[in-house]
Amino acid sequence: MTVLLWIAVAALAVWVWLLLGQGFFWRTDVRLPDRADPPSWPSVAVVVPARDEAEVLPLSLPSLLTQDYPGRAEVFLIDDGSGDGTGELARELAAREAGRGGLPLTVDSPGEPEPGWTGKLWAVRHGMALARARTDAEYLLLTDADIAHEPDSLRELVRAATSTGADLVSQMARLRVATFWERLVVPAFVYFFAQLYPFRWVNRPRCRTAAAAGGCVLLRREAAERARVPESIRQAVIDDVALARAVKRSGAAGAPGDGRRRGGGRIWLGLAERVDSVRPYPGLGELWRMVSRSAYAQLRHSPLLLVGTVVGLAVIYLAPPVATCAGALTEHGALFAVGAAAWLMMAGSYLPMLRYYRQTVWLAPLLPFVAVLYLLMTVDSAVRHHRGHGAAWKGRTYRRPTTAP
Incomplete structure (x- = not known):
């Protein structure tokens, strides 16, 4: 429980930093800036x-x-x-x-x-x-x-x-x-x-x-x-x-x-x-292919970045709900409080995006589950790359840029 508590504390600290120091990424008010007609309309x-x-x-x-x-x-x-x-x-x-x-x-x-x-x-x-x-x-x-x-x-x-x-x-x-x-x-x-x-x-x-x-x-x-x-x-x-x-x-x-x-x-x-x-x-398969075709390219085809991403996603998105449930089951008050606080921050940061997409707010607590899906898609993208499939889309497969002619 002590190890899990410290992991939960780390997750809480990360979420505080994400909410305040990562460009307010969770806000959805960045829309087209104020604008006026040009003197003449360009072609x-x-x-x-x-x-x-x-x-x-x-x-x-x-x-x-x-x-x-x-x-x-x-x-x-x-x-x-x-x-x-x-x-x-x-x-x-x-x-x-x-x-x-x-x-x-x-x-x-x-x-x-x-x-x-x-x-x-x-x-x-x-x-x-x-x-x-x-x-x-x-x-x-x-x-x-x-x-x-x-x-x-x-x-x-x-x-x-x-x-x-x-x-x-x-x-x-x-x-x-x-x-x-x-x-x-x-x-x-x-x-x-x-x-x-x-x-x-x-x-x-x-x-x-x-x-x-x-x-x-x-x-x-x-x-x-x-x-x-x-x-x-x-x-x-x-x-x-x-x-x-x-x-x-x-x-x-x-x-x-x-x-x-x-x-x-x-x-x-x-x-x-x-x-x-x-x-x-319409189905998970189509969404899976859409994400996995470029996820490993986002990590520059680096195994080290892949490992870091998996660990990071686990700490940031999975540790809070795990700590919350473990704290509730074992009546460990500190573990429950820290995990719940991080989970609440996570869900709260997701609410503006759900509102932008006109979706129910009850999807917000499920963000850790969705993060697991994205984690698995990223791992699948790396596995496909190392098997020679690369980034495949509509009948074409693209190799790593450094190995392309």
Whole structure:
């Protein structure tokens, strides 16, 4: 009991530090900053990489084609070797919207990726090249094929970028929470992401923390060229974080309108209000594959970091409920009090995310169980990597970047 008590004390101390010293990651009030209309609306090229997306495209692509944007905008959907008719379906959807004044759509395919490229970034590279050749777009909206935008989404993103002088503005789309497993696992996914990359730290120009949400990224074309993206991150499995790091390190425009560079590139990341993912993850298996495909890459394929992560998750998330139950069963008052206090802090920090996803507060005490699931997903990701499966997604497997051509 003495050992367990000290572990519980350590967990309580960590939670005090997390709540107060980790960028207030648990708060969900980081939304698009105050914004105003620009003097003139810049042109935008929307790049959508798509591989076998016929299931979700009818729910997402029309929302892009019907954007209410005052400036010039054009959509480039890059069919990344789909076998389900994604390209043909995109053309049909565009034809339906053309008579209603929808944005013009170009559908093209880059062929199989060259060695050393991930499929998504290969498609993004092709889309950006098409945009440069056919438009004078000042901004690029990189958005996934499963992301649905409200009609004013593009306009609000551009207003935020031009008002703040940001090189990159990214919103974490609200993921679908319809089934039992989605309700249990999805809010925790965003919660853990924010814990790793506190949005307030990401948004500080002088802070090294950098991250983005790949489903919705508005990127200044000049910043993309300066950061040499996507070429500089062509092997990245977690491409959104790699993109944000490249832009933040590259140098940026200063205050809006002054045209001067000051330090690193300015990026902004927050939660979305009118951008949603329509991709279904109905069962645990789909969610498991979604997390495990990149979890070990997040740990830089390091066995030491994996061990540290497992131990850390066990102490931070499992020790509090174990100590609480052990203290109650053995009538050990100190053990019960310390464990319960840490568990209460943990659950309380999760409540804002549950409210953001409109879920019942009774899911908050189950966060330790969800953390165990994520721990097992991470271990499975490492096992798959060492068996040669790597990061697998839609028929492709990506090796560790240092071993790629």
